[in-house]
Amino acid sequence: MSVDVDTVTRVARLARIAVTAEDAERMTGELNTILGFVEQLNEVDVSGVEPMTSVIPTSMRRREDAVTDGSKAADVVANAPATEENFFMVPKVIE
């Protein structure tokens, strides 16, 4: 499978990365090189093989259902580019 410039532009939109027409053109070539490389996986017979979900045998650990952390609003927003009263500030979303 290979991608064209329109697909690259659509994927960039999904990934929320602004791309210029020139970027999209260049990325199309690069992505096709990589997709061409991974193509060889199709020659592997995977019938009856389960996809990997964990490399080590694990069972989900549980903890006591209790509040163990929190009240760190100031820490949470400390590194944000724009905040007000411990809220993240973003451009207006609702008209």
Next chain:
Amino acid sequence: MSDLTKLTIAEARAKLDAREFTALELTDAYLGAIDAANETFNAYVAVTHDKAREMAKASDARIAAGQAGALEGIPLGIKDLFATKGVHTQAASHILDGFKPRYESTVTANLWTDGAVMLGKLNMDEFAMGSSNETSYYGPVKNPWRAKGSNTDLVPGGSSGGSAAAVAAWLCAGATATDTGGSIRQPAAFTGTVGIKPTYGRCSRWGTVAFASSLDQAGPIARDVRDAAILLKSMASVDKKDATSVDLPVPDYTAALCQSLKGMKIGIPREYRVEGMPEEIETLWQQGIAWLKDAGAEIVDITLPHTKYALPAYYIVAPAEASSNLARYDGVRYGLRVPGKDITDMYEQTRAAGFGREVKRRIMIGTYVLSAGYYDAYYVQAQKVRTLIKRDFETVFADGVDAILTPATPSSAFGIADQDMAADPVKMYLNDIFTVTVNMAGLPGIAVPAGLDHKGLPLGLQLIGKPFEEETLFRTAHVIEQAAGRFEAPKWW
């Protein structure tokens, strides 16, 4: 005083306990070395002079009180991927500009508990995506090694290039690093240092900036095998904050050194003999086999038939996980924000400006392979192949093989701004051809220096072990180290 920087961790610990010098003197020796040489190497992206001296003084107090920890007073460099409270933590990316976490990663917290001293944060490929340290927002790191009679600057490998270069150039006694596809072992091999990626789950990933969560694992880069064993012992732990960390006791890895290899079975996988591999890599591999045989190990030929599919499967799984992990960098919660005409435009402009080319490339690949209609063809197929890769290893281990010996890299260090690599991303990816299988299967792997090539550059061998049998790797790597000797870059800086 600069001689102090030449000591191994084990030597420095003994001398600190014997009061031959203080932890502050040792730290000052390293800070002096960094101040003199970091401009040349670009290994550190932040040097924490005051914090280092403060920690060293606290170490001196604990030593005086007879309460020295396992790493008391040992100055370490920390890869910029580990969250360090109040200190530069940016994964060498522009998008995390100014980020100073309010918390400490579990791995570094463990090191400080054992008395280690932080010298600063080490350069790396942006978000650990790269094999040459050239994708860093802070620019490339120089390898302290140069080819004989040449003054061409070489890469230290990546992504833990700053870690490897700093250890090799005596700018820290040891360093933390991380390995998602080879990012500890390949730079260790390129710089004549020892690097171990432990079994997935051995070190907590909490507070380590995530790249590909099912593959990422922290480990040390050190001057020798013993130091790597000492560091891993402190770094490893079970952690409530990382559900994938394992609740297994952490052994004293140094106890495994100097044990005999008698009765051990070492597997030699035929699939690691790749086309175009330089003759001297093959020679080095044969030399490694001979050393292990001399030490009493039995050598057996093995087959890992799905080896060639590990790298392509990795370039689906790792970008897929990365595209998800890196979705959090949106200009809202931390780091860079570039204004836009609305919120979506703000996200898109921020991510366009904040991520470098390689990171964008991988996010794009990941987004594509996870997108509707392609998920089964790419992602599920790759995860099935991954099961087969793991099964290959399980089969040989079930047949009685204790460890597997391979070359660490298909070449020695290459030049900064190599044209071939720049022109074709896949060429760069091939650097990890021998290391990536280990991440895909979650196994431990160690790179140990084994010789120099005709250019006088270090080459490493890799040992791959069974899950949580790092001791076997230290024991076997120590035999190689004893036979090969240690390699130091001739000082030109």
